[in-house]
Amino acid sequence: MSEYLPSAEAVIRVLTLQDYNTRVVVLGTGLLGLAAGVIGTFMLLRKRALLGDALSHATLPGIALIFLFVTLAGGAGKSLAVLLSGAVITGVMGVGTILFLRHQTRLKEDAALGIVLSVFFGAGVAVLGVVQGMESGHAAGLESFIYGKTASMISSDAMLIGAAGLLVAVACTVLYKEFKLLCFDAGFAASQGSPVIWLDVLMMALVVTVTVIGLQAVGLILVIALLVIPPASARFWTDRMLPLLVAAALVGGIGAMLGAAASALVPRLPSGAMIVVTMTVVFLLSMVFGRARGVLPRYLEHRGLSRRILRQNLLRALYEWAEERSDGHEPLTPEQASGKAMPFGDLLAERSWSIKQLRQMLLRAKGKGLVEQVLGQDDWYLAPHGLEEARRVVRNHRLWETFLIHFADVAPSHVDRDADAIEHVLEPVMIERLERLLGEEHLPPMPGSPHAVAAGGRGADRRGGVSA
């Protein structure tokens, strides 16, 4: 077991980037991840992310073929620059084939992608087999382009990768505005004279750059992860374009650096897989905790809203019960409220809530000091604190009802249900508008209900009677 694990000393050396070669590799890969995160964001928003996958697979025949030709011609076939230029040639051919298939035939994009990806990759594997069978080939190592291997990377390779990554990031920064409009509304962009086709070509060229320089670090199978995972993770955290780009760049950059460092520690771990695993952890965390659209915040928000609705319905029921049994339309006083407690049974009949639900709600509201229980009885009334909130809720409800009756031509008999749904989400701005719309005459401190409150509560007709 110990032979698989790096020594503590080695861990420290790698993490503090003491080793020159490690430093260059980790930083170079980091820049690659950063660039991929940025251009990947635009690709994802342009809904073309999978084009990157077909592109990376289409680089393999180029790598194998150019190695074959250059070696046969007596040249240094294994030079990185030579191999990557071969990758560019067939990669671009692959994308061109997809675009051709899509425009000139009735094939849909996914079919075109599937065909190109598999045909080019298959051809690449075949040529690679031939090359490796050659006696003078020295082809060992070519397959590292499939899975990625930073360990075989020398510092000049890493610098090339880093420089290209930086170039891509700068290009995206300069063209930020143009790319953004292209991704959102290409038709409108074209109507404004934006050279949509050339911008698309340029964006594709930047993806080709990232893909090709990423081949050595993560391998052609996993390059797509570098393009897709960072923006997909970042999307959970923000609804804005600029923060999205920054977050995607960070996820890409840091994920790639950590993955490369892990691979430097344990050379037998393929760096591509390590980078993807690191990024996946970030993705999963983002999916759960992301502030803008994470699963957990959404759940909590939803639960918070339903609880608020239940609580407000409870408060309103208690308020209207006491109001009906007091004089006048002035806001209820604490004395009036506590003097007219509502029996549990009547409360239960008020709405379609279950006994258990209502019990829980009452306990929660009591805990918050909103309601009080008459000593020794199952009768409930509003505490001063709860009365305040109840006044606001009832007022909003009646404002909205009045608006519906006066301005939206809704029959009074339907108003209560409609107002029910909306009053809980009325924002202060909306309430202000309502007050302005309705004018002074509709605005006593507590407007009366604009329709008759059904005797025995709204629940009576819905649930067919009262039972305790």
Place this chain on the structure above:
Amino acid sequence: MSDKTAIELKATTSVPGASADPVATGAEHPLDAPIAIHDMTVAYHRKPVLWDVDVDVPQGRLIGIVGPNGAGKSTLLKAVMDLVPKASGRVLVYGQPYPRQRHLVAYVPQRESVDWDFPVSALDVVTMGLYGRIGWFLPVRPSHRKAAMEALDRVGLADLAHRQISQLSGGQQQRVFLARALVQDARIYLMDEPFAAVDAATERAIVQILQDLRAAGKTTLVVHHDLHTVPEYFDYVILINMRIVAHGPTEEIFTNDNLRKTYGGRLTLLDEAGEALAREKQR
């Protein structure tokens, strides 16, 4: 609502580009027409969509483009802006080809044509209407944001400027698109189904804006679906079903007879001819 949507626009006086370096036109086409379409045919793949369209759009009118589904209404707008290739014919905007005059034209695409989940705010979208004016590589400046904010106010959405666009209702999204066109302060407005699936408040707001645009001397073309509201909304109509069936002032042109010609019998002689042609080419 009307005070929210009321807009002040400078009245149109001169016609830029009409006199300078005029391009030769067909004999009967006036040079100063906002849009002059000459014998235009448009085809997608092998299927013709518009046949031999030849029409001059009059200045300062509020024009409804009316016809059945697949009649080529949207395509007509797109062809004017060179967004789809023409098989033949050409279009002049105030006497010049579109690329020279695009700063005079504002476009409101169909709402469904974009992904409203896109990570931008309402204000961002409206600001996009100014990108052409801002120019390449240059950033959006506060003055641009202010102009965009005013346009949002004109459609009654100033309160929601910083909402992410997926949090807006369909009608509000449509008004954001409208604001993006308004901020361009163009002379010609091309709108693709702005009334599709909007709420009553939005419909009233849009009508008000259309009338304000006409009062300011702008020329507005609106692809429209609801036949009932055509006479109320538009003072000029273009009836279209792959070809121009009729065009002119609403009270003259919007007749039962013309509507029957536009909508009646989906398989007209023209359709059959088109399909025969498509089959021929496929061989």
